[in-house]
Amino acid sequence: MTMTAAPLSDLAACRLPRLLPQPRDPSYAAHWEQLGPLPAPGRGLIDEVLASGLRGRGGARFPTGRKMAAVAAGRGPAVLVANGTEGEPLSAKDRALLVGNPHLVLDGIAAAAAAVGADRILLAVERARPDTVVAVRQALAERPPGPVIELLQTPSRYVAGQETALVRWIDGGDAKPVFGSRPFLRGVGGRPTLVDNVETLAHIGLIARFGADWFRLLGTDDEPGSALVTVSGAVRHRGVYEIPVGYSVGALLDHVEAAPAQALLIGGYFGAWIPGDDLTGVHLSSAGLAAAGASPGSGVIVAIPEDACALAEVATVAEWYASHSAGQCGPCVFGLADIARAVRGVLAGDPDGETAARRWTAMVRGRGACHFPDGAATFVDSALDTLVAEVADHRHGRCRRRIGGYLPSPAPGSWR
Amino acid sequence: MLATTLLQSKVLWYVMRASGLVALVLLTLTMVAGIVNVRRFATPRWPRAVIALLHRNVSLLAVVFLGVHVVTAILDTYVSVGWLAAIVPLTSHWDRFWVGLGTLSVDVMFALIITSLLRSRLSHRTWRAVHWLAYASWPLAMAHGLGAGTDTGAVWAEAVYALSALAVVGAVGWRLRQPTGRTLPTARRPTLATGARS
Amino acid sequence: MNQFRLVLDPVACDGHGLCAELFPEGIELDDWGFPIIAGPIVAGPTSAGGIPDSLLVHARRAVSACPALALRMARAEAPIA
Numbered sequence: 001m002t003m004t005a006a007p008l009s010d011l012a013a014c015r016l017p018r019l020l021p022q023p024r025d026p027s028y029a030a031h032w033e034q035l036g037p038l039p040a041p042g043r044g045l046i047d048e049v050l051a052s053g054l055r056g057r058g059g060a061r062f063p064t065g066r067k068m069a070a071v072a073a074g075r076g077p078a079v080l081v082a083n084g085t086e087g088e089p090l091s092a093k094d095r096a097l098l099v100g101n102p103h104l105v106l107d108g109i110a111a112a113a114a115a116v117g118a119d120r121i122l123l124a125v126e127r128a129r130p131d132t133v134v135a136v137r138q139a140l141a142e143r144p145p146g147p148v149i150e151l152l153q154t155p156s157r158y159v160a161g162q163e164t165a166l167v168r169w170i171d172g173g174d175a176k177p178v179f180g181s182r183p184f185l186r187g188v189g190g191r192p193t194l195v196d197n198v199e200t201l202a203h204i205g206l207i208a209r210f211g212a213d214w215f216r217l218l219g220t221d222d223e224p225g226s227a228l229v230t231v232s233g234a235v236r237h238r239g240v241y242e243i244p245v246g247y248s249v250g251a252l253l254d255h256v257e258a259a260p261a262q263a264l265l266i267g268g269y270f271g272a273w274i275p276g277d278d279l280t281g282v283h284l285s286s287a288g289l290a291a292a293g294a295s296p297g298s299g300v301i302v303a304i305p306e307d308a309c310a311l312a313e314v315a316t317v318a319e320w321y322a323s324h325s326a327g328q329c330g331p332c333v334f335g336l337a338d339i340a341r342a343v344r345g346v347l348a349g350d351p352d353g354e355t356a357a358r359r360w361t362a363m364v365r366g367r368g369a370c371h372f373p374d375g376a377a378t379f380v381d382s383a384l385d386t387l388v389a390e391v392a393d394h395r396h397g398r399c400r401r402r403i404g405g406y407l408p409s410p411a412p413g414s415w416r
Numbered sequence: 417m418l419a420t421t422l423l424q425s426k427v428l429w430y431v432m433r434a435s436g437l438v439a440l441v442l443l444t445l446t447m448v449a450g451i452v453n454v455r456r457f458a459t460p461r462w463p464r465a466v467i468a469l470l471h472r473n474v475s476l477l478a479v480v481f482l483g484v485h486v487v488t489a490i491l492d493t494y495v496s497v498g499w500l501a502a503i504v505p506l507t508s509h510w511d512r513f514w515v516g517l518g519t520l521s522v523d524v525m526f527a528l529i530i531t532s533l534l535r536s537r538l539s540h541r542t543w544r545a546v547h548w549l550a551y552a553s554w555p556l557a558m559a560h561g562l563g564a565g566t567d568t569g570a571v572w573a574e575a576v577y578a579l580s581a582l583a584v585v586g587a588v589g590w591r592l593r594q595p596t597g598r599t600l601p602t603a604r605r606p607t608l609a610t611g612a613r614s
Numbered sequence: 615m616n617q618f619r620l621v622l623d624p625v626a627c628d629g630h631g632l633c634a635e636l637f638p639e640g641i642e643l644d645d646w647g648f649p650i651i652a653g654p655i656v657a658g659p660t661s662a663g664g665i666p667d668s669l670l671v672h673a674r675r676a677v678s679a680c681p682a683l684a685l686r687m688a689r690a691e692a693p694i695a
Contacts, residue, residue: 179624330646331644353608356606363650456630464632469679535683606646
């Protein structure tokens with residue numbers, strides 16, 4: 001765990017921390033002193049990333065090497081988009097990286113761009129995060145001459161971080177998803193486009209130096225490497241942590257001194273709820289969470305304590321989902337609004353609320369141009385599966401828990 | 417021989433007038449179906465698909481009658497219209513202005529039908545923009561009928577024109593009162609209890 | 615034998631519902647009036663099913679009737695877009 005500072009000179013040998021060593025000087029000088037130059041760029045990096053088994057850290061967990069290979073095989077020069085938008089409300093890992101270790105991200109960007117033959121590089125950060133923007137600008141100014149990296153400031157919209165929406169916005173349109181679009185074939189300006197999360201690119205910055213075998217020293221065979229998680233809720237030490245993939249959720253909660261949890265939200269608003277009591281066998285990997293009906297997603301973990309009303313939090317996020325729809329697809333526009341209405345019904349003790357909610361979550365899955373409605377469906381379904389006792393309490397009007405406000409509902413921004 | 421020529425001429429003349437009026441009635445039907453379909457008019461007896469297909473098929477039938485109307489008008493020797501007047505407005509030898517309106521109406525209809533047949537190859541916006549011209553085509557046809565038509569003045573003809581105008585104006589009036597945009601009327605929102613649409 | 619399936623563009627779709635009227639065997643409307651391309655005979659990208667030959671004409675009519683041009687036919691093995 002990263003609470004203990006690792007000797008910086010030992011990075012090649014030591015296992016953690018990799019991405020966020022403490023204490024940290026984000027300057028280029030310190031970065032150079034610690035890691036030295038990035039090896040000469042080349043196409044061999046794609047094979048190395050494939051061998052490393054690195055999976056995207058933006059939430060989808062798609063094998064990064066395969067994506068890079070697909071873009072490299074595309075027609076004409078490619079485009080690289082580094083996705084640092086971090087629309088997931090409780091996630092802080094991407095900005096922790098961009099502020100705390102920007103040059104590692106920039107190294108990864110340069111290496112990936114060279115590997116896929118990209119002659120245009122864009123780094124997207126939400127404009128509502130001025131501290132991150134300033135830090136990135138500072139880091140870009142410090143870089144020695146090399147490929148130009150354009151910093152773009154995106155609107156505060158959850159779906160703006162979705163690949164096709166980001167590409168559309170970059171090309172001058174609304175930050176709304178495009179049906180049937182595959183950016184790795186035709187993306188920005190019609191060119192093959194590699195869209196990668198900034199944490200994924202940071203890992204590439206290290207794989208380029210230390211190789212696939214080194215990357216595999218941590219994590220599991222199917223999902224190797226380390227990952228950043230953001231822990232919040234009723235825990236003593238909230239924040240961003242770097243863990244080996246497959247780390248025990250229970251051990252992580254002990255480490256951050258979490259209060260006994262009624263339920264955990266794994267993967268953020270796009271994730272799923274799991275019960276907080278018995279965490280044996282629950283590990284932070286796709287395989288380790290599948291049995292519990294969840295997946296790591298963007299690495300957000302929220303602990304809701306026993307004395308807080310988790311259903312109220314669920315209702316807040318159900319409303320958030322309804323108000324953040326891109327408004328392009330009927331089942332999403334109307335379905336998410338009605339799902340929120342049904343969850344409010346459950347909160348109010350309406351006996352029909354749960355049946356209606358489940359009917360409508362089933363009805364919206366797979367019906368949109370993107371997976372936003374699926375996110376709402378999984379969030380609500382898993383809540384109803386996990387918070388059985390709470391739902392019963394509300395039905396009988398006997399919930400005495402307090403409103404904790406652990407899950408915020410940021411207001412939507414513009415589409416441009 | 418003079419008798420047969422006169423007779424032939426009279427038949428063409430009557431067919432020309434009749435087919436014109438029939439075409440106008442069919443066009444009115446087409447307009448009404450199109451206008452109400454946009455605002456999703458439907459009854460159990462007249463579902464959306466029926467109204468939409470009616471709109472398409474009646475418009476094609478109208479074209480058939482229009483074709484007869486134009487050809488007989490040109491062939492008939494009682495008045496001189498000329499082939500060019502079928503396509504280019506204001507080139508008829510007889511009643512230049514009122515016949516010209518009819519020609520213009522047909523030209524617009526041509527554009528409507530061609531763009532609709534090629535709909536899948538055009539952008540929706542383009543197709544829609546051209547289709548709005550229907551609101552020009554129909555009044556032009558009405559004006560042509562009233563101005564160039566030689567049955568104007570007869571009571572039954574006046575009734576046809578009046579009912580046609582009433583139908584289209586009524587449809588437009590109905591349409592203007594319907595809500596626009598992606599709204600779901602409160603009555604249609606599913607309730608928690610039933611889950612199904614009312 | 616070529617298998618066909620229906621593909622719906624959910625952004626273009628405006629819930630007119632003509633498709634469900636013309637091809638009820640393969641299309642039903644959800645609680646908000648939008649089509650669900652459902653059942654074993656019309657398929658999503660992972661299903662192996664296709665539209666039975668006897669119903670193809672109805673599926674084509676549904677495609678042709680859509681005012682928003684949101685529906686199209688595709689080969690069952692082809693990617694979704």
